[in-house]
Amino acid sequence: MPHATLSAKHYHDEDAAFAYVERHVWPNGPVCPHCGGVERIAKLQGSATRKGLHKCYQCRKQFTVRQGTIFESSHVPLHIWLQAIFFVAGSKKGISSNQLHRTLGVTLKTAWFMSHRIREAMRSGDLSPLGGDGSVVEIDETFIGQRKGVPVRRGLAHKTPVLALVDRQSGKSRAFVIDKVSQEQVLPIVKANIDRESYVITDEASVYRSGMGDFIEHAVVNHKLGEYGRGPIYTNTVEGYFSIFKRGMRGVYQWCDEKHLHRYLAEFDFRYSNRVALGCNDEDRADRILRGIVGKRLTYRRTCAA
Numbered sequence: 001m002p003h004a005t006l007s008a009k010h011y012h013d014e015d016a017a018f019a020y021v022e023r024h025v026w027p028n029g030p031v032c033p034h035c036g037g038v039e040r041i042a043k044l045q046g047s048a049t050r051k052g053l054h055k056c057y058q059c060r061k062q063f064t065v066r067q068g069t070i071f072e073s074s075h076v077p078l079h080i081w082l083q084a085i086f087f088v089a090g091s092k093k094g095i096s097s098n099q100l101h102r103t104l105g106v107t108l109k110t111a112w113f114m115s116h117r118i119r120e121a122m123r124s125g126d127l128s129p130l131g132g133d134g135s136v137v138e139i140d141e142t143f144i145g146q147r148k149g150v151p152v153r154r155g156l157a158h159k160t161p162v163l164a165l166v167d168r169q170s171g172k173s174r175a176f177v178i179d180k181v182s183q184e185q186v187l188p189i190v191k192a193n194i195d196r197e198s199y200v201i202t203d204e205a206s207v208y209r210s211g212m213g214d215f216i217e218h219a220v221v222n223h224k225l226g227e228y229g230r231g232p233i234y235t236n237t238v239e240g241y242f243s244i245f246k247r248g249m250r251g252v253y254q255w256c257d258e259k260h261l262h263r264y265l266a267e268f269d270f271r272y273s274n275r276v277a278l279g280c281n282d283e284d285r286a287d288r289i290l291r292g293i294v295g296k297r298l299t300y301r302r303t304c305a306a
C-alpha cells in the first residue's frame with residue numbers, strides 16, 4: 001500500500017519502532033510498570049537481550065515499553081503494530097481484520113486481536129462533558145444488529161439500542177450501547193456526558209419527557225407532525241451520524257456480535273470526532289491512537305495473547 005509517510009523508519013525497523021513508542025509512552029523517561037519507579041532504571045544491552053528490555057533497580061524487575069499497553073503479551077513485532085495503527089488511522093470507514101491480515105501478513109486470528117486492541121486505544125480517554133458555553137447537543141437513539149437468542153420479529157426487540165450524543169459545535173460524538181431505551185438508562189448517560197450549559201435537542205420519545213430541566217433548554221423535534229423550518233431545532237446531525245455508522249458496519253465489519261458493539265462504536269466515535277472536516281489528518285489520528293495507548297496503560301493485564 002504506497003503511502004508517503006509509511007516510509008518512516010519506525011514502520012520497518014524494530015529498534016526505531018521501540019524508540020518511537022518509548023517517546024510516546026515515556027515522554028519523561030522510562031517508568032517501571034511494576035513499582036511505578038522512575039529512578040535507577042537501566043536499559044539492558046547485549047545481543048541476547050530482548051529488544052527494549054529495561055531493569056528497575058528499585059524493585060529489581062525487568063520490563064519493556066510494551067508492558068501495560070495494548071502491545072503487551074503479543075509476539076507481533078512493534079513495527080508491524082505501528083503499521084496496523086497507521087492503516088486503521090488512515091482508513092475512512094475502518095479496516096476489517098481480514099484486510100489487516102492480508103496487508104500485514106499476520107494470521108487472521110492475530111489480525112482480529114490486534115484490531116480489537118487498537119479499537120480499545122481509540123476509546124476516548126477524554127470524559128469531559130460535551131457541549132457547554134451555550135452550544136447545542138443533539139441526542140438520539142437507534143437500534144442496531146441482531147441480539148443473540150432473540151427471534152427476529154417485527155418491531156425492535158431483536159435489535160440492540162444505541163444512544164448517541166453529538167455536539168454540533170465541536171463536531172464530536174459519543175455513543176453508548178444500552179440495554180433498554182428507558183429513563184433509568186438514558187438520563188444518567190445524558191447528564192454525565194453533556195455540560196449543563198448546553199441546549200439539548202431530542203425527538204419526542206417519552207424517555208426525554210422529564211428530567212431534562214438541568215440544561216439551558218430542552219427542545220423537542222416533532223417528527224410525527226412532519227416538522228420543518230424551526231430553525232436550529234433539528235436532530236439531523238445525530239441522525240447523519242447513525243446513518244454513517246450503519247453504512248460502515250454493514251460494509252466493513254458486517255454485523256458484529258453485540259458484545260463487541262461498544263468497541264466498534266468507540267472506533268466510530270474516534271473517527272467521527274477526528275475527521276478531516278475537523279482538521280485532522282492520518283498522522284494526527286495515528287498519533288492520537290498512540291496517545292490513547294498511553295492513557296490505557298495497565299488496563300490490559302492478563303488478557304489473551306496473540
Ligand SMILES: [Zn+2]
Nearest residue numbers: 032035056059
Ligand atoms: Zn520497579
